[in-house]
Amino acid sequence: MPVEITLDASAMEPPEPFDRATEILRQLAPGHYLRMLHRRVPHPLFDFCREMSLSHCVIGGEASAYEIIIYYPADEPALRQEGVL
Amino acid sequence: MKMQGLSLETIPPIHIPFRFFLTAPWMGIVAGLALLLGSDQAFSSQWTPELRAVTHLLTLGFMAMVMLGAMFQLVPVISGHLIPGGTKVAGLVHVLLSVGVLLLVAGFYWQAYALMGWAALLLLLAFAVFLLALATLLRHRIGGDSIFSIRFAALALLTTVGLGLWLSASYAGLTTPPALANKATVHMAWGIGGWVLLLVMGASYQVIPMFHVTPSYPSLLARGLPTTVFVSLLTLTLVQLPEVQALAVLAFCAAAMTYAIFSIHLLGQRKRKLADITARFWRLSLVCLLLSALLATGLYFTDDPLPSPGIRHQLQVVLGTLMIYGFAISVIMGMLQKIVPFLSYLHLQRSCLSNFALLKTLPHMGEIIPASRSRWQFNLHIAALLTLLAGITTDQATTPAAILVTADFAWLSFSLISATALYHNTAQRITSSGG
Structure with missing residues (x-):
């Protein structure tokens, strides 16, 4: 079962969401994923994800405007099974 | 899954907006010097050669210069389409605008009206190239409330x-x-009340919620206000019936006041209440907009109960000063304190994508224009604004006002040049480290 790391960036001013997310993603281990709560779509972060070969998905969230799930592609089936994606 | 109207894929090279941003403060410095070397009577009426030269240095040389640079940056990002012609178009517009403004201002200052024909030609080319490039981006039916106002x-x-x-x-x-009746007033109304106010509205819909972590503007308001402003200006220009004109003035001023009050209210809802110079510039700017709208209403609906007709001229100069130096230049200076570090940081981040270890070595956004430097900018700016307003009522304040205006723009130039130098040094270090 994939392990969630949550980052609530909905009250952070730019570029803190990017800084905090990249710090987490640089140490992200397979089997873990990041759920980021954000009021905007963090496009610059997706370039970073591509370079790190991580996948991402943007979901219209309940508690904040957007939820961004960032994960290893190999974990996608497990995340789908868990209903995360 | 939902997506929002920002595309970083189409972010233009940093030198495109920066060439406009770095040139603009020099026009402000020239404006300050023109006031300093001009007559003590510069503020006695809006028609003195010095004041017309200074007004165009500030509106075209500073404000339009920054705004065009910002549009070259902002519109591709929010519309998701690259500027046709890219660097060449931006470079051409920049040169044409710079030379055109200087010729126009020389024409006003020395009353060398023959120069104005050349200025008109260069400015026509600058704006035609810019508007053609912009029109190809704006025709795409996307972009939300910001593009609607833009x-x-x-x-x-x-x-x-x-x-x-x-x-x-x-x-x-x-x-x-x-x-046209009052053709110069109509020209000013479209420039300051139309282009500047509508562009500030459009930009604020993006940047206030993004940089200051506030709720968004409601769409009905975000679209209703620019529509009211535009229709009012159109009515004022084309319909000469006094009752209709009065209604249009009221609608325009009500829209400007509603925008100012709602934006101040939004800034009050910042999730983080940390001291922020850009937010202070915004508040100063919005208060000046509010005062301008009240004064414009008062001037329009007061026939002439004032003790002297000279006071009416002075109040018109107060209105222009509040709108240009208080509203427009304040917001532009405040945004530059935020946008220049943000763009520098964004471009530096992207150049670290092939070597993540370098991300940790980047200067923090707050180091690109330090908070202490921005605080000085705010203090200088508010001192210059107050002294300019004093200069309208007493000739003795003209020289201090000119010195403070020069210092205000010189400080901005110093901040922007330092930020650009830091960006280039860091970018060079990243390149030599294999980033």
Whole structure:
């Protein structure tokens, strides 16, 4: 079962969401994923994800405007099974 | 899954907006020097050669310069389409605008009206190239509330430039002036009340919620306000019936006041209440907009109960100062304190994508323009604004006002040059480290 790391960036001013997310993603281990709560779509972060070969998905969230799930592609089936994606 | 109207894929190279941002403060410095070397009577009326030269240095040389640079940056990002012609178009517009403004201002200052024909030609080319490039981006039916307002701003710019060129050509003796009542006032209303206010509205819909972590503007308000402003200006220009004109003035001023009050209210809802110079610049700017709208209403609906007709002229100069130096220049200076570090940081981040270890070595956004430097900018700016307003009522304040205006723009230039140098040094270090 994939392990969630949550980052609530909905009250952070730019570029803190990017800084905090990249710090987490640089140490992200397979089997873990990041759920980021954000009021905007963090496009610059997706370039970073591509370079790190991580996948991402943007979901219209309940508690904040957007939820961004960032994960290893190999974990996608497990995340789908868990209903995360 | 939902997506939002920002595309970082289409972010233009940093030198495109920066060439405009770095040139603009020099026009402000020249404006300060023109006031310093001009007559002590510069503020006695809006028609003195010094004041007309200074007004155009500030509106075209500083404000339009920054705004065009910002549009070259912002519109591709929010519309998701690259500027046709890219660097070449931006470079051409920058050179044409710079030379055109200096010729126009020289024409006003030395009353060398023959220069105005050349100025008109260069400015026509600058704005035509810019508006053509912009039109190809704005025709895409995307972009949300910001693009909605920016479309109106572009139309207002077209009208302002058209009227301005016509007036310049008539000064140069090339044509007869436009057959409009109060043509110079109409030109100013479209420039400041149209292009500037509509563009600030459009930009604020993006940058206030993004940089200051506030709720968004409600769409009904975000679209209703620019529509009201544009329709009011159109009515004021085309309909000469006094009752209709009065209604249009009321609608315009009500829209400006509603925008100012709602934006101040939004800034009060910042999730983080940390001291922020850009937010202070915004508040100063919005208060000046509010005061301008109140003064404009008062001036329009007061026939002439004032003790002296000279006071009415002075109040018109107060209105122009509040709108140009208080509203527009304050917001531009405040945004530059935020946007220049943000763009520098964004571009530096992207250049670290092939070597993540370098991300940790980047200067923090707060180091690119340090908070202490921005605080000095705010203090200088508010001192310059207050002294300018004092200069309208007493000639003794003209020299201090000119010195403070020069210092205000010189400080901005120093901050922007330092930020650019830090960006280039860091970018060079990243390249040599294999980033």
